[in-house]
Amino acid sequence: MSVSAFVESLHQFLEKDQISENETIREQHSIDESYHKGGLTQVVVFPRSTEDTAQILKAASRHAVPVVPFGLGTSLEGHVVPLKECATIDFIEMNAVLDVSPDDLMVTVQPGVTRSQLNRELKKHGLFFSVDPGADATLGGMAATNASGTTSVRYGVMRDQVRDLEVVLASGEVIHTGSRAAKSSAGLHLNGLFVGSEGILGCITELTLKVYGIPEFEMAGRATFKSVENAVQAVVSLLQSGIPIARVELLDEISLKQLNHHQKTDYPEIPTLFMEFHGNEDGLAQDVEFMKEIVAMYDCEAIEFVSNHAERTRLWEARHNLAYSFIHGFPGRKMMVTDVCVPISELAGAVRHAQEKLLELNLIGGVTGHVGDGNFHVILMIDLSDSEEKVRANIFNESLVAYGLERNGTSTGEHGVGYGKQKYMQREFGAALGVMQQIKSVLDPQGILNPGKLLPAKGDAVDESVSKN
Amino acid sequence: MSVSAFVESLHQFLEKDQISENETIREQHSIDESYHKGGLTQVVVFPRSTEDTAQILKAASRHAVPVVPFGLGTSLEGHVVPLKECATIDFIEMNAVLDVSPDDLMVTVQPGVTRSQLNRELKKHGLFFSVDPGADATLGGMAATNASGTTSVRYGVMRDQVRDLEVVLASGEVIHTGSRAAKSSAGLHLNGLFVGSEGILGCITELTLKVYGIPEFEMAGRATFKSVENAVQAVVSLLQSGIPIARVELLDEISLKQLNHHQKTDYPEIPTLFMEFHGNEDGLAQDVEFMKEIVAMYDCEAIEFVSNHAERTRLWEARHNLAYSFIHGFPGRKMMVTDVCVPISELAGAVRHAQEKLLELNLIGGVTGHVGDGNFHVILMIDLSDSEEKVRANIFNESLVAYGLERNGTSTGEHGVGYGKQKYMQREFGAALGVMQQIKSVLDPQGILNPGKLLPAKGDAVDESVSKN
Known part of the structure; x- marks a missing residue:
């Protein structure tokens, strides 16, 4: 491996401003939002096209230089943290919304497009993208980690939205993992395999995603319970009843206390469900009556519904700011x-x-x-x-x-998983981990793609310290 | 390869009635419901447990004997048709519903359980399994082909329902591809990879599947249009509007003619949508008004709704019997x-x-x-x-x-794909086919799992006869 020879070769096909060895830039690209620490990346490269990315990976392959793909660094398990001498590929300049197809309820974007950027664009067409992991992450990063969030109970996780990915393999070869069809029974399901693969199988250079029409009517609600058990049991009943729950978030006593303190709200500090429902006005009115009956069976203390935009926004902003309430509360x-x-x-x-x-x-x-x-x-x-x-x-x-x-x-x-949870993979998957490692080995024989992430290398020491309870 | 030595070795761990070399049995296991023809399987084996299946695959591996997994033979592209000297593994005796968990909206079944068998069991709990491919196939077969059907527009395809599979690999090793969690960002997505893999990566011996609460209210409808274009455009608008469409089936003039003739119905013989909606009564009443406005924009000739059980059943039975109307119409x-x-x-x-x-x-x-x-x-x-x-x-x-x-x-x-559509895989996937072939090679190095299906072998002649229009 020679990083300097690799960097040298990059200059043959990239502009000067697409390559940075500046220390501050390298430091910014060697961390994520978590407490996980690693080494310092050697060079940060900014592709502007699939072709750039393919050339970068060919060069990396030739020089056996590990590469770490990078979106906005909002990951939480050290996904983008360098563990070896490596190059970081930052996709931020590949941030175009390439196609919006309202008839197909489908959009094609580059990996550096952020969730909020996409939703601004979609709103013009009466559409929205459903996955909301909290952070305003890039869609490439969200696909790489199979992100999800509050709305997944209704609309599914990131993997459920992916119709097609353009991926550059370790060899520099470019593949498409799917098509623009809404479903398919052809071939092996590479869409699913590459979503959540955390950069260890290839670099995502384009995503074709499912989007939804903005619901006709939205309603939010808040229900308080004597215990977490009651709250969870109520949710089980609501789900079984087929009520169109779009979000249902539990907050415990301590979370509500922190929220009240930081955001000057006065929510009761007992187990609470924050909920959202998407449907039409008459349907949701009927659901409200049904829901009141259901939650009453689980000793609900109080249930309230709001349907105007400002009140709904206030409720979800509070929920979204929960992490910040903790961060600000404990400098x-x-x-x-x-x-x-x-x-x-x-x-x-x-x-x-x-x-x-x-x-x-x-x-x-x-x-x-x-x-x-x-x-x-x-x-x-x-x-x-x-x-x-x-x-x-x-x-x-x-x-x-x-x-x-x-x-x-x-x-x-x-x-x-990143590298924070790699030590649990053997325990979680047992023999299936061997299958994953075989797939990784055959697609990235040199092990240059985000090494040390997601899968422990074969024979790696397994952390046995996981306590039994 | 020695099939006779393989059969010999089966007798060491299986009962006599689990092995059949009877010619009629072999013939029944060498065809599916399609026009595709192949050879005759050498022996049919009936495992009663995962352990049986693991032993069978170990023996097959040792003797290099190809195996074809078999459910009820309802496939349509020659999936279970032998292309080489091989053994067929019929999972019909592994047909227990192992666990129904209403709180988790989840069920665990053996691969030989049929769709109707599962739904009979689920009905006792107010639940249903959503995927309906028409045929009363086994769930193992439905997972192997990533089946879907009329309800997929609302509830998704087979792959969307799979939480976990127990799979026996070519080596006889047993893995679990997922867990009982509703979502996960751990490891590579083996659930997705094994669903739709048509037996070329392993044999499914257990499935954990998502199920749904039976909807509070169901309504069916029928809308007729001047042209197919109008009908399709109306569906696009309905989907964008977020109306909870559970099924939407187009039938053309000729199909309706055949239906009327065979089933003594008197549907207008023009492009028609058969539709179903799941929700609550007030919500669907409001949706009906909205739908009438939408379809009117696309020159809908007539739209009618029915909500009583008998009328809905009649409508869907007609749709389900369409294939039989053709079969009976052309002896x-x-x-x-x-x-x-x-x-x-x-x-x-x-x-x-x-x-x-x-x-x-x-x-x-x-x-x-x-x-x-x-x-x-x-x-x-x-x-x-x-x-x-x-x-x-x-x-x-x-x-x-x-x-x-x-x-x-x-x-x-x-x-x-089976073997009927294998010839299109190169054209459909291009370079991605190489990735699929690499995965196949590393997981089944001897090529004993359902050979000749789904993926063309590397270097196989590709059918170039696909006309350009």
């Missing part, structure tokens, strides 16, 4: 977020387990959850200078992962 | 069905092209389509003893595939 501390997803029948137990572990390990944190998916987060606020507290935080995270995996859940519902 | 002829899926904006053109080609090639056939997905079928009735007519039928099929692929659609929306 000097760094956020660490867990991301376990369990079968919904196990969710109440998992949340209770998390709350007990928070107390037992004396950690600061609140629970929030995409209840409809069984995916919940604990937002921990950690003093990184306190190594003993860091140990407790890791024990906490591992305890939650162990709890989830024992109940046939997953270590990450939406944040992805 | 002595064999059905051949095309399955192209195009972006919905291209659907009207594709249907018109198909109708013109029918006339031009002097073939008997009608067009029906899952319009919401852009997937349409032409049911051709062919005299297989007339070799010249067979040639014309093949020209027709190839012309439709070519039309679809040129518009970035797919050669098969839901029937799969």
Whole structure:
């Protein structure tokens, strides 16, 4: 491997301003929004086209130089952090919305387009893109991590939206993983394989995505419960009833306290569901009556609905600002977020387990959850200078992962693996991990694509420290 | 390869009645419901457990004997037809519904469970399984081909329902491709990869699937239009409006004529949409008014709604019996069905092209389509003893595939590739086919899993006869 020879070769086909060895730029491209740390990337490259990307990967292949694809660095498990001497490919200059096709409810974009940029463009056509992971991430990054969020209970995760990806392989070869058809039974499902592959199989250079008509009528609601169990059981009943829930978010006592404190709201500080429904006015009016009956069966303390735009926006802004409420509430501390997803029948137990572990390990944190998916987060606020507290935080995270995996859940519902959760992959997948490693080996024989992420290399030491409860 | 040594070794771990070399049994397991023909399987094996299946595959691997997994043989592209000396593994004795979890809206079944068997079981819990491919296929077969059908516009295709598969690999190793979590960002997406893999990567021995609560209220409708273009354009508008369409099926003039003739109905013989909506009563009442406005913009001749169970059933039975109406209408002829899926904006053109080609090639056939997905079928009735007519039928099929692929659609929306459409894979996927072949090679190095299906072997001659229009 020779990074300098690689950089040299880049100058043969890229403009000077597409290559940066500036230290500040390199530092900015060596971190994400998490507490995970790694090395410093050697060079940052800014492709402007698929052809640029193909040339970059051919050169990387020739010189055996690892590459890390980069969107906006909003990942949470060290996905873009260099673990070896490497080059970073920043797709920010490939940020065009290439095609909007309202008849096909479909859009084609470059990977550097952000979620908010796409939604601004779609609004002109009465359309919206459904996946909302909180951060204003790039769509390339969202596909690479299979992002999801509050609306996934209704519209699905990132993988469900992808009709086609243009991908540059390690060899520099360009493939399309799908088509513009809404469904297909042809070939092996490469769309699904490349979504969530975190840059270890190729670099995404174009995405064709499913979009939706903006709903005729939207309504939001808030329901408070005596216990997390009651709240979760109510959601199960709502889901079974077929009520068109577009979002359903659980916030625990501590999260609401933090929200009230930071945002000057006065929400009751007991387990609460924030909900949203998409449909038509008469239908939702009937659903409201039905919902009141359902939640009453689970000792709902109060349920309120709002349908005007300003009130709905206020509710969801509060929910969106939850992480910031914690960050601002604990200056000097760094956020660490867990991301376990369990079968919904196990969710109440998992949340209770998390709350007990928070107390037992004396950690600061609140629970929030995409209840409809069984995916919940604990937002921990950690003093990184306190190594003993860091140990407790890791024990906490591992305890939650162990709890989830024992109940046939997953270590990450939406944040992805990066290198933070790689150590759990053997335990989560067992023999299936071997299949994943075989696929990786055959598609990237030199191991130049985002090395050290998603999959442990064959024979890598497995972290056995995951506690049994 | 020694089939006799393989059969010998089977007797070491299977009961006698799990192995059949009876010629009638072998013949029954060497065909599907299509016109595709192949060889005769050497032996049919009936595993009763995952362990049986693992042992069978270990023995097959040891003796290098190809195996073909078999459900009920309802496939349409020669998926289960032997192309080499091989053994057939019939999963019909693995037909238990292992677990129904209403709280998780999830069910675990063995691969030999049929769709109707599952729905009978689910009905007791107020639940239903959404994928309906017409035939009462096994769920293992439906997963292997990524089946879909009339309800996919609302609930998605088979792949969307799969949370976890237990799969026995060529080596006999058993893996789980997912978990019981509703979503995950961990590892590579093996669920998606194995669904639709047509037995070339492994044998499915267990499926964990998403199910739904039976809707509170269902309504069906029928709308007639002056032209196919008007009908398709109306569907685009309905989809954009967010109206909860659960099914939307297009039938052309010839299909309606056949239906009326066979089923003694008196539907107007002009382009017609059969529709179904799931929601609540007030919501659908409001949607009806909205729909009337929308279809009026596209010169709808008449639109009628029915909500009582008997009338809805009559409508859908008619639609379901369409294929039989053709079969009974043309005794002595064999059905051949095309399955192209195009972006919905291209659907009207594709249907018109198909109708013109029918006339031009002097073939008997009608067009029906899952319009919401852009997937349409032409049911051709062919005299297989007339070799010249067979040639014309093949020209027709190839012309439709070519039309679809040129518009970035797919050669098969839901029937799969089998060996009937393998010749189109190079054209459909280009360089991506190489990636699929690499995955196949590394997971089945001896090539014993359903050889000759789905993917052409590397270097296989590609059928270049696909006409350009």
